[in-house]
Amino acid sequence: MKIVLALGGNALQSDPKDTSVEAQLKNCRETAKAIVDIVEEGHTLAIVHGNGPQVGQIIKTVNDAHASDKSNILYPLDVCGAFSQGYIGYHLQNTIQEELRRRNINKNVGTIVTQVEVNPKDPAFENPTKPIGSFYAKEEAEKLMAEKGYIMKEDAGRGYRRVVASPKPVNIIEKGLIKDLVEGGSIIISCGGGGIPVIKTGQGVKGIAAVIDKDFAAEKLAEMIDADQLVILTAVDKVCINFNKPSQQELSQVTMQELNQYIKEGQFAPGSMLPKVEACKKFVIFNPNKKAIIASLENAKEAIKGNTGTTIVYK
Numbered sequence: 001m002k003i004v005l006a007l008g009g010n011a012l013q014s015d016p017k018d019t020s021v022e023a024q025l026k027n028c029r030e031t032a033k034a035i036v037d038i039v040e041e042g043h044t045l046a047i048v049h050g051n052g053p054q055v056g057q058i059i060k061t062v063n064d065a066h067a068s069d070k071s072n073i074l075y076p077l078d079v080c081g082a083f084s085q086g087y088i089g090y091h092l093q094n095t096i097q098e099e100l101r102r103r104n105i106n107k108n109v110g111t112i113v114t115q116v117e118v119n120p121k122d123p124a125f126e127n128p129t130k131p132i133g134s135f136y137a138k139e140e141a142e143k144l145m146a147e148k149g150y151i152m153k154e155d156a157g158r159g160y161r162r163v164v165a166s167p168k169p170v171n172i173i174e175k176g177l178i179k180d181l182v183e184g185g186s187i188i189i190s191c192g193g194g195g196i197p198v199i200k201t202g203q204g205v206k207g208i209a210a211v212i213d214k215d216f217a218a219e220k221l222a223e224m225i226d227a228d229q230l231v232i233l234t235a236v237d238k239v240c241i242n243f244n245k246p247s248q249q250e251l252s253q254v255t256m257q258e259l260n261q262y263i264k265e266g267q268f269a270p271g272s273m274l275p276k277v278e279a280c281k282k283f284v285i286f287n288p289n290k291k292a293i294i295a296s297l298e299n300a301k302e303a304i305k306g307n308t309g310t311t312i313v314y315k
């Protein structure tokens, strides 16, 4: 099968407090094993990853360098997004190549710097919701709001984080290239961090300050390269109702009708599980005969076989 695989934050950083380059590389080595397990099953893969912590870190580095010496360039958010694609793509392709070599599998792996078109009139530009970078105490957050004009929001009891606009993807500029390479059998990492957000202008496409949700970008890619399946990997094995309550129930297979009811009941947290569920819903509405899966990275291979994870079907 031709699969679009979206990697959650735990694929890159298992400990949110350890944002070091070494920790990311170590995590990628584990992630690469799960990815190559899927390749060994004979599937072709287009991989999409997030960049929330990393792009925030890059922005901070750029800002700190500028504050200490004004001759250092203050790179805009779209360029920082491009940096994050290179940084994360490099670690993923490096570790996947190594894992393939270890198992004597001959396949090409590479990263495509990907521009993703958004609508400049998307209401998301008026209401920033995407958390990026580190967590701050209330006082530090207030200082950053005053000094840098950032919008900072409390994130699920874990502290304050900067939030930026997260418009929906409407088109993937490099879709033809990605499709050709994936169909040729290469493992392609693209749309990293949801893609570099760009808008169409009379003079071609140009970058805009935003961070696109990687689950929505993965769904758009799955539509555009005609993938057989969308697989969203995260830290939990299955989507639940009554999550974290004594009455918690894991979902193995869910239809569109059931999903809509659960969404109405507020069963999925807006900044975490809801975008994944919404992305899967969009994929099966676009392809009523295909399935979308939400599963853990560790159990990805088994979830694709239908043995675990949550499968979303049209009906």
Ligand SMILES: Nc1ncnc2c1ncn2[C@@H]1O[C@H](COP(=O)(O)OP(=O)(O)O)[C@@H](O)[C@H]1O
Pocket: 007, 008, 009, 010, 050, 233, 234, 235, 236, 238, 239, 240, 241, 242, 243, 267, 268, 269, 271, 272, 273, 274
């Ligand atoms: N209803 C739910 N069922 C399962 N997990 C949920 C639910 N609501 C919220 N979550 C949480 O959402 C997390 C996934 O979101 P998040 O960590 O933001 O994604 P990512 O893996 O893309 O970084 C899960 O690990 C889980 O802790």
Ligand SMILES: NC(=O)OP(=O)(O)O
Pocket: 008, 009, 049, 050, 051, 052, 053, 193, 194, 211, 212, 213, 214, 215
């Ligand atoms: N761009 C994006 O969705 O990143 P995260 O998954 O890290 O939030």
